[in-house]
Amino acid sequence: MTIAAALLLYVLAVMSIGPKLLVWITADGEVPHLAITAWLTAVVTVIGCTVAALALLPVEVAGHWDRPDALLVSCFERLRAIVLGHAGGLAQIVAIVALAVAVASLVVICLRFGRSLSRMRSHTFAHAHAVRLVGRSIGSDVVVIDTPEPAAYCVAGRPPAIVITTAALTELDQVQLAAVIAHERAHLDGCHAYLVAAVRGLATAMPRIGLFALAAMHISSLLEMCADDAAARRHGRQPLLSGLLTLSVANTPVHGLAAAGLAVLARAERLSDPPRGLARIQTCVALGGTLATLAATPVAIVALSLSGALICFV
Amino acid sequence: MARVRGFGELEATVMDRLWNRGPDATTTVREIFDELGAERHIAYTTVMSTMDNLHGKGWLSREREGKAYRYRPTLTREEHSARLMLEALSGGGHSEAVLNHFVAQIDAEESANLRNALRRLARKTGLR
Numbered sequence: 001m002t003i004a005a006a007l008l009l010y011v012l013a014v015m016s017i018g019p020k021l022l023v024w025i026t027a028d029g030e031v032p033h034l035a036i037t038a039w040l041t042a043v044v045t046v047i048g049c050t051v052a053a054l055a056l057l058p059v060e061v062a063g064h065w066d067r068p069d070a071l072l073v074s075c076f077e078r079l080r081a082i083v084l085g086h087a088g089g090l091a092q093i094v095a096i097v098a099l100a101v102a103v104a105s106l107v108v109i110c111l112r113f114g115r116s117l118s119r120m121r122s123h124t125f126a127h128a129h130a131v132r133l134v135g136r137s138i139g140s141d142v143v144v145i146d147t148p149e150p151a152a153y154c155v156a157g158r159p160p161a162i163v164i165t166t167a168a169l170t171e172l173d174q175v176q177l178a179a180v181i182a183h184e185r186a187h188l189d190g191c192h193a194y195l196v197a198a199v200r201g202l203a204t205a206m207p208r209i210g211l212f213a214l215a216a217m218h219i220s221s222l223l224e225m226c227a228d229d230a231a232a233r234r235h236g237r238q239p240l241l242s243g244l245l246t247l248s249v250a251n252t253p254v255h256g257l258a259a260a261g262l263a264v265l266a267r268a269e270r271l272s273d274p275p276r277g278l279a280r281i282q283t284c285v286a287l288g289g290t291l292a293t294l295a296a297t298p299v300a301i302v303a304l305s306l307s308g309a310l311i312c313f314v
Numbered sequence: 315m316a317r318v319r320g321f322g323e324l325e326a327t328v329m330d331r332l333w334n335r336g337p338d339a340t341t342t343v344r345e346i347f348d349e350l351g352a353e354r355h356i357a358y359t360t361v362m363s364t365m366d367n368l369h370g371k372g373w374l375s376r377e378r379e380g381k382a383y384r385y386r387p388t389l390t391r392e393e394h395s396a397r398l399m400l401e402a403l404s405g406g407g408h409s410e411a412v413l414n415h416f417v418a419q420i421d422a423e424e425s426a427n428l429r430n431a432l433r434r435l436a437r438k439t440g441l442r
Contacts, residue, residue, distance in 0.1 A: 120411070123401075123410035123412075124410075124411040124413070126411075130394060130397075131398060132322055133329045133394070134394040134395055145395050145398060147395045147396065147398075151399065151402060151403060151415070152415070152417075153414055153416060154414050155411065155412075155413050155414075156412065159322070184414065187414040192414055193414060196412050196414070223414070224414075227414070244416070247416060247417045248417045268427075
């Protein structure tokens, strides 16, 4: 049972130390694309390894039942045989129950994930549709809504829309407005909403897994930074930062809400003081190393276990 | 895709006409068709199915008068705007709809920090 056990061990390791490590490396938002890739790799390998381990377990256990000296007999199996004194029947029942529980929870999680995705999809598309009916269109994808709350956001849909309220229009000057619109358009062009929906759906389907909740939060913030970079490339950092400041100050508690993890301050700081040279290289190396470790470990586990098992067998 | 976009645009036009008539005015498909037909080439059935769709989606209410229905908006444009903002701004960006906000609402301390950040940039770039 080495491969499955080792994969599960890897999953546990990533879930326990991964979040802290990734938060630490990616917090300042340097090289946001790479940071997002690192978060996604952690999420994808955790899911992939869990599913692979669950799929391998019955194969390995069955191999043991039929032929005690089969290819996949491992140290763990031998240990279990010693502990249980070859109580095959009991072990079999336990294994079957565990497997049934695992499969049932997998089905429940998939259902929850699907339901969460479809709910987000219908709400988002309905919002985009309503925005088109209620607002007035300026430019191809920009819609103005007449409300006293200053706000600027984009919403995916058919067609998607960038929403600017009249209150935000009066607060922003022309250059700031262009930068804000470029920021929102970067979200639409990059299909950021779908990525946000996917990780948010995972966090909803498995609320107790800290890695997913943190990934959803940090990927959202990092996507804001990606969009900031895209807008700054076109319109410069200054108008974007002053737009950020103008709307943030204008936005101070209308509904009495605290900051919602969109990391406005972190964004302002990296816009006012962008990382250069050595600091950037350091972050790249740290992120690249983490990424490589996350991706390579499961592959190494499978490779080593297979070769190890083969050596034992021979 | 183009067809969907076209229908969305027509829905917006129809809602616009109905809202401009005042909150309590009721309108038939024929009246809207006559108005729109004067400006563009459009089939009566297209207008009818558009208004039927809007009724199905809850944007219009209708009551029968003789053979035809008289339609009117269920909510005013302002009420819809307020509802959209409530959805967009509630839950700190964690509403059911996936929206990418330019800024979240922030507290006073963060707002002060933001000002400082802007001042740093202004000093550095020599602007302002």
